[in-house]
Amino acid sequence: MRLKGAQTVWVPQNEETRMFQALEAQRLLALFVAGLLLLNFPLLALWDHAVLLWGLPLFALGLFGLWALLIALLALVLEYGGASRRQHPVEHLD
Numbered sequence: 001m002r003l004k005g006a007q008t009v010w011v012p013q014n015e016e017t018r019m020f021q022a023l024e025a026q027r028l029l030a031l032f033v034a035g036l037l038l039l040n041f042p043l044l045a046l047w048d049h050a051v052l053l054w055g056l057p058l059f060a061l062g063l064f065g066l067w068a069l070l071i072a073l074l075a076l077v078l079e080y081g082g083a084s085r086r087q088h089p090v091e092h093l094d
Contacts, residue, residue: 024081031077035070039063 037043047062
């Protein structure tokens with residue numbers, strides 16, 4: 001919702017802002033590759049044993065534990081990975 005007489009002014013994007021955006025993109029790509037590797041056969045087979053932990057199979061705990069860890073890391077990267085440096089419109093009232 002825009003207020004009457006409000007103008008949207010874009011903050012110019014400088015070299016530091018672009019650097020932090022590139023760093024965030026690299027972190028997201030690294031999380032994607034980590035998830036791809038951790039949730040695929042060779043490494044996922046490490047959890048496939050007939051062992052119960054707290055009455056639950058180790059495979060299920062490992063699978064959902066890794067999944068939850070990847071989601072938490074993704075949230076951290078998106079929340080704090082350059083979010084304060086991201087370009088936002090600023091509204092000025094005249």
